[in-house]
Amino acid sequence: MNQEEQKKSQPRALFAWTAPEFIQQQRGPRWFLIAGIVVLIAVLYALLTRNWTMAVAIIVLAAVYEYTRRQHPPKEIEISISELGIHVGHMFFPYSNVERFWMFYENGIKTLHLRVHKRFFSDVVIQLEDQDPVAIREYLVGQIPEWEGKHERLSDIILRLLKL
Numbered sequence: 378m379n380q381e382e383q384k385k386s387q388p389r390a391l392f393a394w395t396a397p398e399f400i401q402q403q404r405g406p407r408w409f410l411i412a413g414i415v416v417l418i419a420v421l422y423a424l425l426t427r428n429w430t431m432a433v434a435i436i437v438l439a440a441v442y443e444y445t446r447r448q449h450p451p452k453e454i455e456i457s458i459s460e461l462g463i464h465v466g467h468m469f470f471p472y473s474n475v476e477r478f479w480m481f482y483e484n485g486i487k488t489l490h491l492r493v494h495k496r497f498f499s500d501v502v503i504q505l506e507d508q509d510p511v512a513i514r515e516y517l518v519g520q521i522p523e524w525e526g527k528h529e530r531l532s533d534i535i536l537r538l539l540k541l
Contacts, residue, residue: 390457392513396504397451402540472520479527482510
């Protein structure tokens with residue numbers, strides 16, 4: 378099957394957009410100064426308690442985290458919602474595999490969250506970018522149950538506030 382036939386056999390996308398895998402927080406010199414002080418205090422504490430392994434682990438983890446963050450910026454992924462399910466990059470989630478969804482759009486953050494059936498429950502977070510969350514919600518309510526009253530996870534709030 379050639380590429381043209383493949384496109385014709387795929388369901389029509391009702392909503393389609395590209396978005397980053399995740400939001401990479403912007404950090405200024407003040408953030409790096411505070412982070413450096415926190416790492417230094419943690420290393421000093423580890424050294425004072427003669428926990429050499431912890432001191433090395435803190436330094437290595439901080440360095441690996443920053444290296445990974447700089448070398449692997451978020452990729453732009455294609456997202457589409459069709460009659461059969463939701464495509465996120467190379468993954469496809471048929472509506473039958475999505476237990477529920479909820480949306481979060483406050484303070485400049487617009488995300489669609491999916492609770493997906495797997496061996497363990499897994500949440501998929503999709504950046505909405507410039508999409509109309511109301512229109513997407515209205516369509517998805519007819520396909521999968523909405524988790525009403527669900528808010529942003531505490532861990533997501535903490536990570537966003539710490540710019541991690």
